[in-house]
Structures are given as C-alpha cells and as structure tokens.
Amino acid sequence: MAADTTISIPVDETTAQAYNQASxxxxxxxxxxxxxxxxxxxxxxxxxxxxxxxxxxxxxxxxGLTPEILETLLRDE
Structure with a gap:
C-alpha cells in the first residue's frame, strides 16, 4: 500500500469547523x-x-444559490 500524501482543499469556514470538531x-x-x-x-x-x-x-x-449570490460570496473572500 502506498504511503499517504496530504493535499489541501479549500472549504468554507463552517465545513472546516465541523471537520475540526468531529469525533x-x-x-x-x-x-x-x-x-x-x-x-x-x-x-x-x-x-x-x-x-x-x-x-x-x-x-x-x-x-437557492443565484449567480448574484455567488458573485457576492466570491467578492467577499
């Protein structure tokens, strides 16, 4: 079996918090x-x-995600 390699995948803050607080x-x-x-x-x-x-x-x-909402979300980052 091959050794594990770590990759980074950007996620929103809520997802990251849930992952970090998981059992x-x-x-x-x-x-x-x-x-x-x-x-x-x-x-x-x-x-x-x-x-x-x-x-x-x-x-x-x-x-419910509209192009306008997506644009706002992308602009906020």
Whole structure:
C-alpha cells in the first residue's frame, strides 16, 4: 500500500469547523470517502469534470444559490 500524501482543499469556514470538531474517527472516515470519491471521479471516462461541475451548479441553484449570490460570496473572500 502506498504511503499517504496530504493535499489541501479549500472549504468554507463552517465545513472546516465541523471537520475540526468531529469525533476522533469521523475525520478518518471522511478522508477515506474523499479519497475514494476523488479516484472515482478522476478515473471515470463517463463522468467528466465539466459534468460534475454542471451537477454541482444545478444542485446549488436548486438550493437557492443565484449567480448574484455567488458573485457576492466570491467578492467577499
């Protein structure tokens, strides 16, 4: 088995706080889930990054995120 390598992925502050306050075993479960999901996404020839981004955008829009709100969020950072 290959040695673990750390990567940094920006997340919002709420997500970071929840991750940092999680029980001892939850971060490891999250790491394994993300590792498998990233591999799946990058190795899938039927599901491109642009399709993933479109899906995320559609879900965000369905939850009320408008282009104007997104612009405001991006400008605030």
């Amino acid at each position: 001892t075993e939850d971060p490891k479960k999250i790491q394994i889930f993300l590792q498998l999901r990233i591999r799946e996404l990058l190795n899938s020839s039927t599901y491109s990054l642009s399709q993933l981004m479109d899906e995320i955008g559609a879900k965000a829009e369905a939850r």
